[in-house]
Amino acid sequence: MTQHTDVVVVGGGQSGLAAGYHLRRQGLDFVILDADPAPGGSWQHMWNSLHLFSPAEYSSLPGRLMPAQARETYPDAGHVVDYLTDYEKRYDLPVQHGARVDAVRRDGGRLLVETDTGTWRAHAVISATGTWSRPFLPAVPGREVFTGRQLHTVNYHSPADFTGQHVIVVGGGNSGAQIAADLALDGNVHVTWVTQRPPRLLPDDIDGRALFDVATARRRALEAGRTDTGGVASLGDIVAVSPVRAARDAGLLEAKPMFSRLTADGARWDDGSQSGADVIIWCTGFRPALSHLAPLDLRRARGHIPTDGTRALDEARLHLLGYGDWTGPASATLIGVGRPARDAAREIAQLS
Known part of the structure; x- marks a missing residue:
């Protein structure tokens, strides 16, 4: 019917x-x-x-x-x-x-x-x-040969699920930074954070209030036929929420460049360096x-x-x-x- x-x-x-x-x-x-x-x-x-x-x-x-x-x-x-x-x-x-x-x-x-x-x-x-x-997973060489677990942002819940393991977090946006910080601050997980380009944290005093104002100003400029201000993207990629700031200030949130491929037991970079890993968390949008x-x-x-x-x-x-x-x-x-x-x-x- x-x-x-x-x-x-x-x-x-x-x-x-x-x-x-x-x-x-x-x-x-x-x-x-x-x-x-x-x-x-x-x-x-x-x-x-x-x-x-x-x-x-x-x-x-x-x-x-x-x-x-x-x-x-x-x-x-x-x-x-x-x-x-x-x-x-x-x-x-x-x-x-x-x-x-x-x-x-x-x-x-x-x-x-x-x-x-x-x-x-x-x-x-x-x-x-x-x-x-509809989580997105990039076509990274070797993804099919990696023998550890591969998760996406949607599968992540807490550091307790990864105690004693080496986790590589992939992604330079808010999810990647927050999950990397969450794991690093726990102290019981070895974390490597990798990003496609150097991460850009917004100033510490910028939060959603300011971001909405910036987005609104951009919309009004475009509607009036003025030059595009670039909006939020012009400020940075990552909001420095409290856990992200804490991990950054403790020196726990240093990003490595994106690896070139996955191997059976970890990742390899263009310079020949390698890192073992138990888990890859794809924070890739x-x-x-x-x-x-x-x-x-x-x-x-x-x-x-x-x-x-x-x-x-x-x-x-x-x-x-x-x-x-x-x-x-x-x-x-x-x-x-x-x-x-x-x-x-x-x-x-x-x-x-």
């Missing part, structure tokens, strides 16, 4: 909830389909020590300030899960958990959304599946989780779907939300997703 609604939102994390908030304000009928069995989006799968870059008041979805966490300036992932769970309930958002969307297809003047729990027919679809379910949109045949360069704001250029009934700057400046952040979610809801309300 096919159910009918104005809008189907695919994904019930922070982007899907922000979309639901604004769709409700537009008076539209909608459903949010989320593959996870519980609220919280990808935050419920993060590593144990992860904290936000920003204070709670700078990490809020539209309509509801995130409450401060006791004794924590920067809330941890569990606090974010609690906030998203409360947000979903507070606004009585129609989230169906445990509903995985397999495909979105054209069906005359509507879009057909096929799930493992049934089918929906809608005027429009907002895809808000994020990237966490993610790709947009868009396989459910494959029947629409919209992907172009780099796997992205061309958009005008959040609207897919080749399918006006589809909006993409929260995948990065290409679907709205800072749209992959808690505080940044509100504006593009509002714009998407308004455009959908105007569809004939």
Whole structure:
């Protein structure tokens, strides 16, 4: 049996909830389909020590300030899960958990959304599946011959899982720096951190508040036709959160250049040096989780779907939300997703 609604939102994390908030304000009928069995989006799968870059008041979805966490300036992932769970309930958002969307297809003047729990027919679809379910692993020579464990950021939980082992952490972004710091500060794990280029830590006084201001200034400059300021990328790659600063100041966060290949028992560099390893943790990023949109045949360069704001250029009934700057400046952040979610809801309300 096919159910009918104005809008189907695919994904019930922070982007899907922000979309639901604004769709409700537009008076539209909608459903949010989320593959996870519980609220919280990808935050419920993060590593144990992860904290936000920003204070709670700078990490809020539209309509509801995130409450401060006791004794924590920067809330941890569990606090974010609690906030998203409360947000979903507070606004009585129609989230169906445990509903995985397999495909979105054209069906005359509507879009057909096929799930493992049934089918929906809608005027429009907002895809808000994020990237966490699609980790990226680079094609490094020797990766297939390494006999130790190979994990990705998504598989990391705590240093206790690696006691007494040598771990090579690969990646010069926030995840790589934070996981390397987490392991190094534990004292029971031998850590080697490798990066493609020398890591660039932002100044210690820069946190999510300042980053949002920088991203906003860039958006306004571009909208006004002024010179691109470069945004956050012009400042650095890594936010110096407390554990990263602690590891850096203790001399525990020195990065080596990227190795040239993996061997059966470790890694080898271009200069001939080698290092044994029990585990490789690839902190090498993610790709947009868009396989459910494959029947629409919209992907172009780099796997992205061309958009005008959040609207897919080749399918006006589809909006993409929260995948990065290409679907709205800072749209992959808690505080940044509100504006593009509002714009998407308004455009959908105007569809004939």
